[in-house]
Amino acid sequence: MADKLPSDIYPDSRFRLPLPTREELDDAGKKIYDHHAAPGGQSLAGLHGPGGIRLHSPKLSALQSAPSRYLRFEAGFSGPIRELIILVTAREMDSQFEWFQHESEARKEGLPQDIIDTVKHRRPLDGVPEQEAAIIAFGRELIGTRKVSQETFARALKIFGKRALVDMVSLMGNYAATALLLVAFDARLPEGESPGLPIG
Numbered sequence: 264m265a266d267k268l269p270s271d272i273y274p275d276s277r278f279r280l281p282l283p284t285r286e287e288l289d290d291a292g293k294k295i296y297d298h299h300a301a302p303g304g305q306s307l308a309g310l311h312g313p314g315g316i317r318l319h320s321p322k323l324s325a326l327q328s329a330p331s332r333y334l335r336f337e338a339g340f341s342g343p344i345r346e347l348i349i350l351v352t353a354r355e356m357d358s359q360f361e362w363f364q365h366e367s368e369a370r371k372e373g374l375p376q377d378i379i380d381t382v383k384h385r386r387p388l389d390g391v392p393e394q395e396a397a398i399i400a401f402g403r404e405l406i407g408t409r410k411v412s413q414e415t416f417a418r419a420l421k422i423f424g425k426r427a428l429v430d431m432v433s434l435m436g437n438y439a440a441t442a443l444l445l446v447a448f449d450a451r452l453p454e455g456e457s458p459g460l461p462i463g
Contacts, residue, residue: 342372
């Protein structure tokens with residue numbers, strides 16, 4: 264049985280705008296459309312998520328593509344660390360859509376399930392390896408309390424160094440902004456999927 268969607272959600276997109284069509288886009292927009300529509304590409308949700316929403320502003324989508332690609336794939340984070348940074352952001356933003364897309368990706372990249380569960384259930388960091396614990400603590404403070412203590416900052420700076428710390432915070436910021444976009448346009452999980460985060 265198909266999900267019952269609110270009246271302002273388009274069935275083709277599962278958010279509050281219709282899916283953009285390739286024909287309505289300029290050449291730059293078509294290139295981004297093709298990137299999101301490509302099966303097995305780097306866009307986990309394809310057009311049925313933030314990529315499809317942003318394509319309604321093609322210039323913004325084109326401008327945002329390069330920094331997003333850099334932060335995810337060129338900043339030097341390993342797959343497990345990159346996905347941990349994203350999961351911490353999704354958890355602290357309570358973004359069910361981001362969590363759904365990235366929990367399985369984190370497992371695929373080799374992030375241990377006990378660390379995923381620590382983030383998901385906001386468990387204490389006892390026994391979590393130093394690098395992973397520093398990321399989780401930083402994200403919890405940055406997003407959860409909107410303030411990072413001197414101790415937490417110094418610990419992260421020592422582990423990551425200046426450039427990687429700037430990139431880590433920027434990756435968190437990128438996904439926090441995406442979480443807001445998903446809330447504003449009420450992006451729904453794929454049909455038949457249940458929320459993965461315990462919220463409320």
